[in-house]
Amino acid sequence: MKDELTALNPSSKQLLGYWSLDPAITFLNHGSFGACPLPVLAAQERWRSRMEQQPLQFFGRDLEALLDQARAELAAFVGAHSEDLAFVPNATTAINTVLRSLQFAPGDELLTTSQEYNACRNALHYVADRYGLTIVVAEVPFPIDAPEQVVEAIVGCLSAKTRLALIDHVVSQTGLVFPLAELVQALTHRSVETLVDGAHAPGMMPLDLQALGATYYTGNLHKWVCSPKGAAFLYVQRDRQTAIRPLTISHGANSPRTDRSRFRLEFDWTGTDDPTAYLCIPEAIRLMGSLLPGGWDELMARNHALAIAARQALCETLKLTPPCPDAMLGSLAVLSLPDGNPQGLQDALLERYQIEVPIVPFPTSTSRLVRISAQVYNRLEQYTFLGTAIAALLHEEISHSVNK
Known part of the structure; x- marks a missing residue:
């Protein structure tokens, strides 16, 4: 070795x-x-300098196209169409965004596992308490002998009331990589929406979100892609995007524009913030991809x-x-x-x-x-x-x- x-x-x-x-x-x-490399931090400082030199030009005229460019490079890296991606500051925000956008009926069941990340589990409980839902926890064994045990544990907890499953791609506590393709296929076959917490996956393993077929997928980019802190993404299947709204409702909610989707208009502007972490994602992808032959x-x-x-x-x-x-x-x-x-x-x-x-x-x-x-x-x-x-x-x- x-x-x-x-x-x-x-x-x-x-x-x-x-x-x-x-x-x-x-x-x-x-x-x-994560840990952000010095060349990427230098790129962020250049973006910040440009932002502060002419704030109105940067935010009012340039930012939309800059976000589009960064999103296009991210889309190629994670195997998605750029129209299906939204920038968010971290995966926990994305999990909350989806859970708090969806409408549920009393008696619906939300499925997760015994290894789900605590912050995301808390978001699940918040929604369950609000709507009178039941949280079903699949006990994934650890230690574990084979990935089939993950599938068996999760599929074995499905019922006719299961509405959505919140599952990890890479588990924070145990480091396990779940057999995500098999899980998504099994859940989709049973008409259960999949919300994948892929906080650790981008940059740790290859991604092809289009082929995967998860309903919703989020990943952090400050971890293994090594972008600046505050860079993550939310992927939403095209036919589900009208239901998913950002946690902060802003100008995009009633914009008269028809050249961009409502999903894009709302997520690309949720108020004044520092967007430079998003703009550095292409630099991080290129730098990390250049370190080894x-x-x-x-x-x-x-x-x-x-x-x-x-x-x-x-x-x-x-x-x-x-x-x-x-x-x-x-x-x-x-x-x-x-x-x-x-x-x-x-x-x-x-x-x-x-x-x-x-x-x-x-x-x-x-x-x-x-x-x-x-x-x-x-x-x-x-x-x-x-x-x-x-x-x-x-x-x-x-x-x-x-x-x-």
Whole structure:
């Protein structure tokens, strides 16, 4: 595996120079908030300078065409028509946008899984409480042996009352990549709308939203695409767009224009804000795709290979068993640690070893998963160092417990 990683990318230290990450910190948490490369941040500063030099020209005359250009490049990257995409600041906003736009009837069921992201689950509960709906939770096992178990768990919870399913593409807590094509096909066959939380997917794996066929799909671009914070998208099937309204209703709601769809008019202007993160998406796509000779395909393959190698190194050091097959991972991976204080362990790793890595409380508040991310600037020896640090801290926990 080491040879494979070397062949895929021999220059991680050199590539680290594209980022402003603190060299004193072993940063293994790209998955939470991403990290924007310096050339992309420089591009954003140029956009901001243009915006402030002549604000009326920028907002009133130029912005619409600029957003169209950025959206066209994003559409090519995610396999969609640009008319079906709207820019939003993050995936959580997109989930709320869809759920709060749809009309439900009392007794309708909303389906999700036991691994859904907490913020999106909260949005689901808000709508359920408002309309008198029932939330059905499919228990997806973890550890897990095969992707078929995900399909079985979700399909097994469907009923004649199921209206919509909120499902992950890549699970934040466990790193699992759900078999999305099979899930969308099964749900669509049963006339259930699909709202896909793809927060981690863009830039982690290839996307073809048109072929996928999900009713609604959202993805963050500040994570694995490495755009500035505040850049995400919402995809809505063409025949559903009239029902989906932005969370903020503004001028587009009663615009007399007929040259653009109501969907486009409403989402492209929700009030004065800084749109430069959206305009930097093409720069981020181009830069990240230029870092390795094989472009985005090589980048995604390299990050996946590093995540697998890193997980294996941790398993060997900590005497753990991988909780899922390699094929169910992208560039995130987790391992279960002995129960304890998740935040205490995370804090100790940072304070004593200068390692930034999340210790996730899942499925209970005292359960602990260590979640590693693999981005092009990371190296295998960083995860070896993490394993040594965790082993020492767990040994201290045991000694402290025995000596109580």
